[in-house]
Amino acid sequence: MCTRVFWxxxxxxxxxxxxxxxxxxxxxELWFHPRGLERSGGSQSDAATWRSTYSSVGLSMWNxxxxxGMNEKGLAAHALFLDDIEPPTGTGAPTITVELWVQYVLDHFATVAEVLDHIDDVQLIAPPIRGQYMGAHLALEDPSGDSAIxxxxxxxxxxxxxKEFTVMANSPDxxxxxxxxxxxxxxGGDLTPPGDITSLDRFVRASYFRHYLPEPTNIAETVAGVFRVTQNAAVPPGAPYSDGGVYPTWWHAASDVTNRVYYFWxxxxxxxxxxxxxxxxxxxELLALNPRLDDLIGDVTGRLASAELAY
Structure with missing residues (x-):
């Protein structure tokens, strides 16, 4: 399913x-969230509530x-599917649903270390989403090069x-x-890279090609480099995989946490x-844009328009 690569x-x-x-x-949908938004961790009675400290840009799933996404401090967060998650329970902390995990992190923290210092402030829950179980694990990175899974x-x-944890895929853990x-x-071993699109094989292949990325000379080559690696782990729509474990790739995103530029393809x-x-x-002002519009190309910062908060 999904793959994340940090260079x-x-x-x-x-x-x-x-x-x-x-x-x-x-x-x-592509969103800009300003500072000071009032938020909730879901509709459950013990949901966390907060006011966002940092502005951010990111992608929503079914709104x-x-x-x-990535926030103004350069902290980026990525939720990828993980099967059969079992979060801590009964901690007494207010709860957030798994689909709001990324936004909670972006709203609150400036660095990976800060996230980990406050990891127990809320309790994660995973109710069905559109009638379907949706587990997730989280990848984080910041401008220092720090990373966490x-x-x-x-x-x-x-x-x-x-900093060594630069690749993430899906199950197993x-x-x-x-x-x-x-x-x-x-x-550490002697096997050559596998060619399948299972999670295990995508993890190896992404690690392999990331390891051999040639040193870039400018930002365009740098962004293109990580796009090339996730493209190598992607599944073209229409590919005949129907076993329920492999799905087509709908989009790629890139977070330049150094220069605070967010890319979508x-x-x-x-x-x-x-x-x-x-x-x-x-x-x-809260802003949004449908990033799948046919006429979009290049810098679309000015195309984001006023919107109402969907979640």
Whole structure:
């Protein structure tokens, strides 16, 4: 399904790309969220409530929550599907639904370390979304190159924290992904990269091609580099995979956390678009754009228009 790749050891910029793979389109909308928005962690009685500290830009999934985004401080967060999650329960902390996890993080924190310092402030829950179970794990990165993977497993939030954790896919859990990766060159084993599109194979292949990315000379090459890697892990729409575990790729996004520019590329379009969050950061108006419009290309910062908060 989805794959995330963080390129944090090049001399130009810290940049991430992720792709969104699902059975049907998640109908993404591109949002700018200003500071000071009043929010809730869901409709449940013990839901967390807060006022956003930081402005952010990101993509919504079916207009019920944020699946991917970056805030004005350069902290980026990415929710990818993870099967059979078991978050901690009975902690007494206010709750947030899994679809609001990304936005909660972007609204509150400036760095990966800050997120981890406050990891127990809320309790994650995973109610059905549109009648379907939707588990997730979270990838984080910031302009220092720091990275973390957070997985709700067996009643705990399991954290892998460090600049070395640059790739994430889907199930199995991250420890199993790392153990499998160690069977391949140049990560400790001698196997060559696999060619399938299962989560295990995508994790290895993304790690492999990220490892061999040539040093970029400018920001365009840097962003193109991470896009190339997630494209290699993507599934073209129409591919004949019907076992329920592999779905087509609907879009790619890239977060330049150094320069605060957010990119989007629909797989139904030949054109990449981007939003300059640094230019929008002090704005006070909620803005939105359908990023799948046929006429969009290049910098669309000025195309975002006034909108009402959907979630």
């Amino acid at each position: 944090n050891d090049n001399p130009i910029a810290k940049v991430t790309s992720r792709c969104m793979d699902w059975e049907v389109s998640d109908e993404p 019920i929550g944020t699946s991917d 957070i997985e709700p497993i067996n009643g705990e939030l399991v954290v892998h924290h460090g 991250f420890d199993e992904q790392l153990a499998n990766l160690a069977r391949y060159a140049p990560f 629909s797989t139904l379009s030949p054109s990449v678009i981007w939003v300059d969050l640094a230019a929008l950061a002090d704005g006070t």
